[in-house]
Amino acid sequence: MTKRIPVTVLSGYLGSGKTTMMNHVLQNNKDLRVAVIVNDMSEINIDAELIANGSGISRTEEKFVELSNGCICCTLREDLLQEVERLAKLGNIDYILIESTGISEPIPVAQTFSYLDEELGIDLTKFCQLDTMVTVVDAHRFWHDFQSGESLLERKEAVGELDERDVADLLIDQIEFCDVLVLNKCDLVSAEELERLERILRALQPEAKLIRTTNGVIDPADILNTGRFDFERVSESAGWLKELELGHENHTPETEEYGISSFTYKSKRPFHPMRFVEWCDQMPESIVRAKGIVWSARHQDVALLLSQAGSSAKIEPVSYWIAALPKAQQQDVFQQSPEVLEDWDEEFGDRMTQLVIIGIDLNREDIIKQLDSCLLTDEEFHNPWERLQDPFNWEWH
Numbered sequence: 001m002t003k004r005i006p007v008t009v010l011s012g013y014l015g016s017g018k019t020t021m022m023n024h025v026l027q028n029n030k031d032l033r034v035a036v037i038v039n040d041m042s043e044i045n046i047d048a049e050l051i052a053n054g055s056g057i058s059r060t061e062e063k064f065v066e067l068s069n070g071c072i073c074c075t076l077r078e079d080l081l082q083e084v085e086r087l088a089k090l091g092n093i094d095y096i097l098i099e100s101t102g103i104s105e106p107i108p109v110a111q112t113f114s115y116l117d118e119e120l121g122i123d124l125t126k127f128c129q130l131d132t133m134v135t136v137v138d139a140h141r142f143w144h145d146f147q148s149g150e151s152l153l154e155r156k157e158a159v160g161e162l163d164e165r166d167v168a169d170l171l172i173d174q175i176e177f178c179d180v181l182v183l184n185k186c187d188l189v190s191a192e193e194l195e196r197l198e199r200i201l202r203a204l205q206p207e208a209k210l211i212r213t214t215n216g217v218i219d220p221a222d223i224l225n226t227g228r229f230d231f232e233r234v235s236e237s238a239g240w241l242k243e244l245e246l247g248h249e250n251h252t253p254e255t256e257e258y259g260i261s262s263f264t265y266k267s268k269r270p271f272h273p274m275r276f277v278e279w280c281d282q283m284p285e286s287i288v289r290a291k292g293i294v295w296s297a298r299h300q301d302v303a304l305l306l307s308q309a310g311s312s313a314k315i316e317p318v319s320y321w322i323a324a325l326p327k328a329q330q331q332d333v334f335q336q337s338p339e340v341l342e343d344w345d346e347e348f349g350d351r352m353t354q355l356v357i358i359g360i361d362l363n364r365e366d367i368i369k370q371l372d373s374c375l376l377t378d379e380e381f382h383n384p385w386e387r388l389q390d391p392f393n394w395e396w397h
């Protein structure tokens with residue numbers, strides 16, 4: 001069997017320094033024949049010029065393939081698959097380095113390398129192996145972008161009119177799904193600010209290797225042939241998920257020194273949907289990331305997922321409560337996952353809220369008090385919940 005070619009994917013918001021880092025790695029990597037795929041949405045492809053002119057590229061025999069009118073995660077998946085397959089079959093390269101566009105989410109890119117594409121009949125897992133998912137964060141712009149409250153559409157950076165993503169959502173997706181987190185442009189930030197930023201990134205992404213850089217100067221061994229990528233492990237690496245699973249074992253006193261902390265709010269009484277939505281709209285600014293499962297009294301069958309990052313907060317149905325499934329199906333779940341019975345309520349089953357809050361200088365007692373005041377009062381609890389106003393009007397089948 002031929003050896004599978006390792007692949008590193010660079011993600012990171014527009015202008016964070018991906019191209020700069022890629023050039024540095026290409027110039028300083030001595031032993032590997034690296035093929036580069038750059039995926040850029042802009043009409044004038046500056047990345048292409050930079051790489052084409054970069055010294056050392058011809059010396060080290062990199063091949064440059066430019067995907068020019070879409071992004072890896074959506075419109076150009078087909079192109080990417082075909083290009084990677086073609087490069088891999090050529091057989092004269094040792095490594096593939098991909099720079100995805102600043103607005104692409106890493107999960108679909110990683111999926112491209114992890115599963116067979118049935119539509120195109122291309123199975124990249126035969127030729128390559130995802131080795132490292134790198135996310136580059138701009139230390140100078142991070143807070144500005146994260147707290148901007150702007151959408152990609154407003155910044156004219158969206159994939160199309162239907163692209164409703166906020167900048168903060170994209171940044172958090174990129175941070176929460178990676179093996180190596182590069183904090184670039186450290187020259188533009190004070191030492192103290194950098195320390196704080198590093199701590200918050202650690203709280204958001206505790207598993208990835210965190211590396212500070214200036215002008216993308218990184219040891220190529222930190223992002224090539226690291227062998228770090230494991231889909232399941234990376235999928236479970238986000239700080240909010242660790243907090244949910246491990247609770248306080250996850251905390252390091254050192255982090256709390258910088259005012260950064262996290263906790264899980266739990267309740268077995270449902271939220272009044274209107275009051276909860278109002279709270280989400282005016283969350284305290286100290287909250288950097290809130291995510292978790294929510295029990296809303298007006299939505300008895302489905303668990304809701306709240307995902308907040310910066311000033312963007314989204315609530316959507318995520319799955320049926322086990323208690324809302326037909327009895328036979330419930331039995332199947334109990335057999336497969338007996339641990340769900342540990343917290344089972346006689347009347348309400350698995351329905352409960354578990355919300356992770358990560359932030360800076362959080363006033364924990366105050367936030368708990370605010371959330372408690374969104375729960376049904378005794379009177380509301382004993383009256384029919386269907387009469388409560390529904391802020392969402394979702395339709396699902």
Ligand SMILES: Nc1nc2c(ncn2[C@@H]2O[C@H](COP(=O)(O)OP(=O)(O)OP(=O)(O)O)[C@@H](O)[C@H]2O)c(=O)[nH]1
Nearest residue numbers: 013014015016017018019020102184185214215216
């Ligand atoms: N001061 C400073 N500037 C940097 C650093 N790294 C990159 N830059 C500059 O930041 C700008 C953007 O860098 P790029 O490497 O093009 O960023 P990118 O992530 O590839 O950008 P897109 O392809 O648009 O997503 C360039 O002008 C770089 O010279 C750094 O560490 N410090």
